[in-house]
Amino acid sequence: MKENKMSYLLNGIIKENPVFVLVLGTCPTLATTTNVIGAFSMGIAAMVVLICSNMVISALRNIIPDKVRIPCYIVVIAGFVTVVSMIMHAYLPELYDMLGLYLALIVVNCIILGRAEMFASKHTVIESALDGFGMGVGFTLALLSMAIIREVIGNGTFMGMAIPFVENYTISIFKMAPGGFMVFGIMIALVNYFTKGRAIKKKSFGCEGCPGAAACGGNCENK
Amino acid sequence: MDFTGLIVILLTSVLVNNYVLSKFLGICPFLGVSKKIDQATGMGLSVIFVMLMATAATWPIQYYILEPLKLGYMQTIVFILVIAALVQLVEMILKKYVPGLHASLGVYLPLITTNCAVLGVTINNITDGYNFIESMVSSLGCGLGFLLAMVLFSGVRMRTENCDAPKSMKGLPITLIAAAIVSLSFFGFSGVIDNLFA
Numbered sequence: 001m002k003e004n005k006m007s008y009l010l011n012g013i014i015k016e017n018p019v020f021v022l023v024l025g026t027c028p029t030l031a032t033t034t035n036v037i038g039a040f041s042m043g044i045a046a047m048v049v050l051i052c053s054n055m056v057i058s059a060l061r062n063i064i065p066d067k068v069r070i071p072c073y074i075v076v077i078a079g080f081v082t083v084v085s086m087i088m089h090a091y092l093p094e095l096y097d098m099l100g101l102y103l104a105l106i107v108v109n110c111i112i113l114g115r116a117e118m119f120a121s122k123h124t125v126i127e128s129a130l131d132g133f134g135m136g137v138g139f140t141l142a143l144l145s146m147a148i149i150r151e152v153i154g155n156g157t158f159m160g161m162a163i164p165f166v167e168n169y170t171i172s173i174f175k176m177a178p179g180g181f182m183v184f185g186i187m188i189a190l191v192n193y194f195t196k197g198r199a200i201k202k203k204s205f206g207c208e209g210c211p212g213a214a215a216c217g218g219n220c221e222n223k
Numbered sequence: 224m225d226f227t228g229l230i231v232i233l234l235t236s237v238l239v240n241n242y243v244l245s246k247f248l249g250i251c252p253f254l255g256v257s258k259k260i261d262q263a264t265g266m267g268l269s270v271i272f273v274m275l276m277a278t279a280a281t282w283p284i285q286y287y288i289l290e291p292l293k294l295g296y297m298q299t300i301v302f303i304l305v306i307a308a309l310v311q312l313v314e315m316i317l318k319k320y321v322p323g324l325h326a327s328l329g330v331y332l333p334l335i336t337t338n339c340a341v342l343g344v345t346i347n348n349i350t351d352g353y354n355f356i357e358s359m360v361s362s363l364g365c366g367l368g369f370l371l372a373m374v375l376f377s378g379v380r381m382r383t384e385n386c387d388a389p390k391s392m393k394g395l396p397i398t399l400i401a402a403a404i405v406s407l408s409f410f411g412f413s414g415v416i417d418n419l420f421a
Contacts, residue, residue: 023395026254027339031247071307078300086296104299104346108339110251177245178407185392185399193391 008127012134018111019142020191025111028102029143030180036159039147040140041095045088045103047136049080050112054132056080058120073116074107081106111139142187149183150174229360232353235416236364242340243372244406249340253373254398256331258384263377267370269331271363274344276313277306278362281345282355302345307336340369376405 018024025046032042053076057064064072085103088096096103106112115135120128152158154175156167173179242248249270256266281302289295314332317325335341344365348358379401388397 026250027247030250071304074303074307075300078303082296082299085299101343101346101350105248105339105343107299107303108337108342110337113337173407176410177247178403178410180247181399181403181406185396185403188399189389189392189396192396 005127005130008130009134012131012136012138013141014138016135017138017142017191018114018135019139020188022111022114023188024114025109025139026184027105028109029146030177030184032099032102033143033147033150033180033183034175035151035155035157036144036147037095038098039143041088041092042099042102043136043140043143045084045099046106046109046111046139047133048084049077049106050115050136050139051129051132052080053077053112054115054120054128055125057116058123058125058128061121064121069121070113070117073113077112077116078107111135146180146183146187150179154179229357231416232357232361233364233367234419236361237368237371238409238412239416241368241372241409242343242365243369244402244409246343248343249338249369252331252334252338253369253376254395254402256334257373257377257380260374260377260381263373264370265327266331266334267366267373269328269335270338270340270369271366272328273306273310273313273332273335273338274341274362274366275359276309277302277341277345278348278358280305280309282348282358285349298346298349303342306341306345310336340365372405376402379405 012018016022019026019029028042028046033039053073056076057073060072060076081104084106085096088099088103115131119131123131148158152163152166153171154173156163156170171179174183236242240246243250243253252266252270257263284301284305285298289297289301294301310332314325317328317332344362348361351361353361380398383397383401386397392400
């Protein structure tokens with residue numbers, strides 16, 4: 001039983017990493033990884049929302065009628081996003097300004113809605129909290145790994161501190177938009193390479209978690 | 224009315240601040256629905272439509288309901304619910320009265336509810352302090368920019384699908400690298416607008 005619980009936790013970190021394996025939540029992944037601090041705080045904010053919303057949705061899973069479940073999930077998630085952004089606005093105003101729009105956009109982050117639909121609606125509160133924590137850590141680690149590459153190469157700094165030697169040879173394209181796409185592509189390719197394609201086939205996951213799946217009939221799937 | 228200002232807003236949001244390629248909003252449909260050019264066009268047109276509707280609904284809500292009642296902090300919740308309800312409503316109306324249009328755009332509409340570009344544009348219009356006309360123009364520009372990016376990229380994508388990439392680069396990775404190059408090409412526009420209307 002204990003092992004089982006651990007597997008819920010570890011699932012999100014490695015085997016079903018939400019960013020590199022499930023390829024969910026690409027927008028914040030690309031947008032907030034220009035520096036390490038921004039990426040880290042985005043990851044933590046998303047993790048808090050993910051844990052709280054997973055727990056609440058799992059606790060309410062027998063009360064929420066099946067037909068209106070997606071709007072219900074969105075209300076719960078939006079509520080927690082508002083709480084998190086108000087806390088950040090009050091205590092960490094610089095981070096709030098840096099993340100700006102993307103903080104509000106955690107609402108439409110497919111990782112959170114996807115986990116609510118795929119996991120929290122079928123499991124107990126504790127399991128959902130563990131899953132939320134695991135997924136949150138996986139998301140944060142993925143953001144951090146991309147942000148470190150982009151900040152070090154693009155800006156020659158690490159968490160705002162200049163790195164000697166490297167700072168004289170920066171490739172500024174890495175911290176701009178094209179660099180985001182490029183680093184993300186290379187990271188996924190590396191994950192594919194090291195797992196030798198054993199990483200879970202996205203086909204069996206992507207659409208289940210997507211609230212629009214019934215409507216699009218798999219058209220939205222990036223194979 | 225300042226007509227030049229509106230044109231600047233339109234061109235800026237189409238080319239310079241392209242939502243997909245420089246602000247990373249709406250990446251999911253950009254990667255997911257861009258395999259065929261007709262699907263990409265359908266999705267793009269639906270997004271323009273929903274963005275305009277959403278802005279027309281959320282702008283008055285912000286300025287005539289939320290702000291007088293000091294409920295600004297409810298913005299995120301209210302906007303996402305209004306957009307979700309609006310999309311459902313539009314879909315029902317189209318199904319009943321304009322079945323032709325529903326057949327071509329209908330499948331994309333529910334997907335758009337969770338498209339961050341739509342929520343993004345409505346919130347952005349408020350934070351940038353645009354008036355109603357400017358907001359509508361900026362939404363139109365963002366929608367057109369989305370359509371442009373989708374259509375251009377679906378053309379690029381048809382080629383990458385056929386090319387012989389290394390095994391671990393196949394599929395999504397090579398698509399992202401291609402997106403990086405398309406996004407790079409949009410950088411060429413960054414100085415144009417300022418110089419044009421300086």
